[in-house]
Amino acid sequence: MTESTASDGVITGPVGLALAVAGEREGIHGHEHWRRVGENGIDLAHAEGVSCHVALLFAILHDCRRENDGQDPGHGPRAAELAASLGHEALGITPDELRTLTYAMYHHDRGQVTDDPLVGACWDADRLDLIRVGTRPDRALLSTKSARDPVRIALCTDHRAEPPTWDRLVQRLPDPRRLTADELMRRLDANPRFTRAQGNPDEVTITFISRRR
Ligand SMILES: [Fe+2]
Ligand SMILES: [Fe+2]
Secondary structure: OOOOEEEOOEEEHHHHHHHHHHOOOOOOOOHHHHHHHHHHHHHHHHHHOOOHHHHHHHHHHOOOOOOOOOOOOOHHHHHHHHHHHHOHHHHOOOHHHHHHHHHHHHOOOOOOOOOOHHHHHHHHHHHOOHHHHOOOOOHHHOOOHHHHOHHHHHHHOOOOOOOOOHHHHHHHOOOOOOOOHHHHHHHHHOOEEEEEOOOOOOOEEEEEOOOOO
């Protein structure tokens, strides 16, 4: 498999290819959202023991063929078609992983849940960023145990800091656990205090404690 590398803002390999074909996009379905989905996806894929590389490709491509920021039910299928046309070798993944990636993209906006940990990591990474449009993710619509963790929800929905750069996300691929001091601080900053309602583990109240003034 061809590795993706990043230095001085130049990303090569499959991730560089995906970014090139995805193109520029701003707004609620643009690069900032994709980078947050990438960060969430790498975290979740790592926690679920599935491919962080596929999760990052999903983040880059899943919304890149939107025709508008509203209802656009064809954007998942168009993204899936794009990935299929690139092929598994160019994307640095196996044929099975390409099938999983295209399935995840095709169906990503249909409100489904799944038992497949890689599809689940991709869908959950996207849904955990719903907070950007003012919607707290519904735990019943999260597929992976890792994403349903209240601490995870609090971390992923803390938007006080910029999401990581694409370079940084590529650099995390070989060792997804490794966080820089800044990243660690950002996550500690979002350290939530949460309480579970008695008798109902699904009802969670989260209070953010910020050390910033
Ligand atoms: Fe989408
Ligand atoms: Fe999205």
